[in-house]
Amino acid sequence: MDGGSLTLPDAKNPAAINFPQIVFDTETVCVIPLSFFTSSALCTIIDKGPLLSFKRANSLLTQTKGNMVLDIKSLNSIFGD
Numbered sequence: 001m002d003g004g005s006l007t008l009p010d011a012k013n014p015a016a017i018n019f020p021q022i023v024f025d026t027e028t029v030c031v032i033p034l035s036f037f038t039s040s041a042l043c044t045i046i047d048k049g050p051l052l053s054f055k056r057a058n059s060l061l062t063q064t065k066g067n068m069v070l071d072i073k074s075l076n077s078i079f080g081d
Contacts, residue, residue: 020046026069029057033072035080044078045070 023045026032035041045052053074056066 017042020049022049022068022070025067026072029067029069030072032070033076033079036070036072036075038079041079 019042023032023036036045053071054068055071057069058066
């Protein structure tokens with residue numbers, strides 16, 4: 001690779017990032033550490049999503065049935081603090 005096809009980042013046109021729904025569901029219950037937002041961590045969440053540790057949590061007071069969210073404490077060992 002000679003670098004001829006590389007381009008400079010454009011602040012006016014940032015890259016689009018699509019987060020999995022489980023990240024939004026988890027965010028309503030607890031704070032997600034920044035280490036979960038690295039490229040490798042997001043790829044792991046997307047690729048191995050169903051195999052990760054989950055817990056049931058009520059995100060809103062009006063909900064009677066809990067949602068499944070990421071178990072942050074157990075996943076810290078994988079993604080770091």
